Amino acid sequence: MSIFEIIRFALRGLNSNKLRTSLTTLGIAIGVSSVIILLAFGNGSSKAVQAGIEKLGTNTITIQSNRGGFGGGRASASRAASSKPLTVADAVALSSPINAPDVKQAAPVAGANVTCSAGTNSSTPGTFNGTWPSWFEASNTSVTKGSYFTNEDVTQGRRVAVIGQTVATELFPTGTPIGQVMRCSGIPFTIIGVTEKKGSNGFQDGDSLVVAPLTAVQRSITGYNNLQSIVVEAKSAKVQDLAQTEINTIMDAQHKIKNTNNRDYRTLNQASLLQTTSSSNSVFTALLGMVAGISLLVGGIGITNIMLVTVVERTREIGIRKAIGAPKRAIMTQFLIEATILSLVGGLIGVVGGFIGSHFKIYGVQPIIIPGSVFLAFGVSILIGIFFGGYPASRAASLRPIEALRYE
Amino acid sequence: MQQLLDAPIIDVRGAVKQYGAGDASIFALDGVDLQVHRGEYVAIMGPSGSGKSTLMNIIGALDNMTTGKYFLDGIEIDTLDENALALVRGRKIGFIFQSFNLIPRTTALANVELPLAYQGIKGKERRERALAALNVVGLGDRISHEPTELSGGQQQRVAVARALSTRPALLLADEPTGALDSKSTHDLLDLFDQINAAGRTVVVITHEDDVAARAKRIVRMRDGKIISDTSHKKVSA
Known part of the structure; x- marks a missing residue:
């Protein structure tokens, strides 16, 4: 008996049990596609968060004061008793190419909580910074309309400002903000640029932003003593750790720190933030993977159930086939081919379904397929199908015909 | 040659x-000896539990015995071994069961073709032989019907056609009329007469006297033993 004949028997067997065939195929397809889609969703959301953080600038290190007042709290203030505020001199020292060869640039930032208004409209920016032009590059912020302010604006203390899109739409719902004047804490600033839309990074609106020359902000709003932070850009993401060490050395010298466990400043490293979030995201993906694995398992149990329910009928059929002279090999091959076709077709439908399903955004997250998940889901489903389809059949084929015929 | 022809087709010793x-x-069988020669029409009778079905399963190579020899x-x-047994079942024996045992959701023609397919007979020849067998049983016009679309009598005749399609040395029927009405029973027994008249050996297991009455030889069993074995000339009209 040729293999083609056996394949024809297998196809006829599948065709004559359409309900069983379609249920089994459906079970496998759902299992496979859910694994692919869930893992793609986990992967996509993790990539989205990473991309959001990368937008903040991966080479960026932020130095903040650890003394009382800004975020420090009383405990740290008493701990760092001889603490000094961050100063422009610190930023200048950090820009030294000799002491800090891996630092590209540093920008002092004076911040305040202010409300800005233009006419009857007002806006309270989440970030109000007085800084140097180098801040834009260090913080990965670009101006799309209008222009940046210049070093000359800083030295002259000109009251000009670059604003984010949220502030722009809040203050000037119609018309262009460029050239207009807004008042922040009563101080007029001329708007010269609008930044590129950054979107939310999950914590705050990146577009609720006002940036003005450091000198102008210090003179009219914050005073000269307290810098909020210094933003430092490393030359590349690779040398960030080196840059961090250089920053600590310079800052320890500037602030005369003897005990490095008791510094009056702290550094925030975007790369470490990225690492933290990506590890928490991989936990999230693993969790989704477990859910998907369970759905594959449930699908597998469904397949097994269908196979077992039909095994009585199939065993009788095997008995009949044996009684009329079917060799064991022909029977086993037929049933194995049936199971293989079922799993293959179901698996392929599942893969196609997974690819289609991954095209749709889920809660604003674009799923990104993990290639390994496709192979894993497909492989596992085929193994389940072949094993649970083939095993009862091979057991039945080994029975004496009379036992198979009497099987209840 | 003469001796070969005289050799029994069924030779069970001390089963x-x-x-x-x-x-x-x-x-179930307690030392059974039975010889059946070519062209005989034998009915094996006995109440349920007498061992007649067990004997039929052994004759049909569907079951093995504890001790004894069977040629x-x-x-x-x-x-x-397993493969040789499959060949013997396919080539030497044609089975007919009480419950028909057709493959479900499969046409009459495909059912009849099945044993031929397992013997490796292909395409046109297989189809012709299956059609011929279906014509013999009078179902030439029902070839594409599935078992559920046929009456009990018709299903049993498909089973007979399936058994005949391989031109077996022995036609073995286990309570073939057990699930049939009297009209279908009558038709089926006529068919058996016809098959036997054409020279084929027929062995029928039954507990019905009118079925056994058609046979030329009646073997009675009780408690796993043969209690009588009588041959009689068929009373022909």
Whole structure:
């Protein structure tokens, strides 16, 4: 008996049990596609968060004061008793190419909580910074309309400002903000640029932003003593750790720190933030993977159930086939081919379904397929199908015909 | 040559079939000797539990016996392996069961073609032989019907066609009329007469006297033993 004949028997067997065939195929397809889609969703959301953080600038290190007042709290203030505020001199020292060869640039930032208004409209920016032009590059912020302010604006203390899109739409719902004047804490600033839309990074609106020359902000709003932070850009993401060490050395010298466990400043490293979030995201993906694995398992149990329910009928059929002279090999091959076709077709439908399903955004997250998940889901489903389809059949084929015929 | 023809087609010697072990064991067959020659029409009779079905399963190579020897058409069956047994079942024996045992959701023609397919007979020849067998049983116009679309009598005739399609040495029927009405029973028995008249050996297991009455030889069983074995000339009209 040729293999083609056996394949024809297998196809006829599948065709004559359409309900069983379609249920089994459906079970496998759902299992496979859910694994692919869930893992793609986990992967996509993790990539989205990473991309959001990368937008903040991966080479960026932020130095903040650890003394009382800004975020420090009383405990740290008493701990760092001889603490000094961050100063422009610190930023200048950090820009030294000799002491800090891996630092590209540093920008002092004076911040305040202010409300800005233009006419009857007002806006309270989440970030109000007085800084140097180098801040834009260090913080990965670009101006799309209008222009940046210049070093000359800083030295002259000109009251000009670059604003984010949220502030722009809040203050000037119609018309262009460029050239207009807004008042922040009563101080007029001329708007010269609008930044590129950054979107939310999950914590705050990146577009609720006002940036003005450091000198102008210090003179009219914050005073000269307290810098909020210094933003430092490393030359590349690779040398960030080196840059961090250089920053600590310079800052320890500037602030005369003897005990490095008791510094009056702290550094925030975007790369470490990225690492933290990506590890928490991989936990999230693993969790989704477990859910998907369970759905594959449930699908597998469904397949097994269908196979077992039909095994009585199939065993009788095997008995009949044996009684009329079917060799064991022909029977086993037929049933194995049936199971293989079922799993293959179901698996392929599942893969196609997974690819289609991954095209749709889920809660604003674009799923990104993990290639390994496709192979894993497909492989596992085929193994389940072949094993649970083939095993009862091979057991039945080994029975004496009379036992198979009497099987209840 | 003459001797070969005279050799029994069925030759069972000292057949014992034991179920269970020790005190709880039951002897379904308790030392049965039976020879059936070519062209005979034998009815094996007995009440349920007499061992007649067990004997039929052994004759049909569907089951093995505990001790004893069995030669089918000169071949010693107990020594055969799985594949050789499949060949013997396919080529030497045509089965007819009480419950028809057609493959479900499969047309009459495909059912009849099945044993031919397992013998490796292909395409046109297979189809022609299956059609011829269906014509013999009078179902030439029902070839594409599935078992559920046929009456009991028609299903049993498909089973007869399936059994005949391989031109077996022996037609073996286990209570073939058990699920049939009297009209279908009558038609089927006429068919058996016709098949036997054409020279084929027929062995029928039954507990019905009118079925057994058609046979030329009646073997009666009780408690796993043969209690009588009578041949009689068929009373022909």
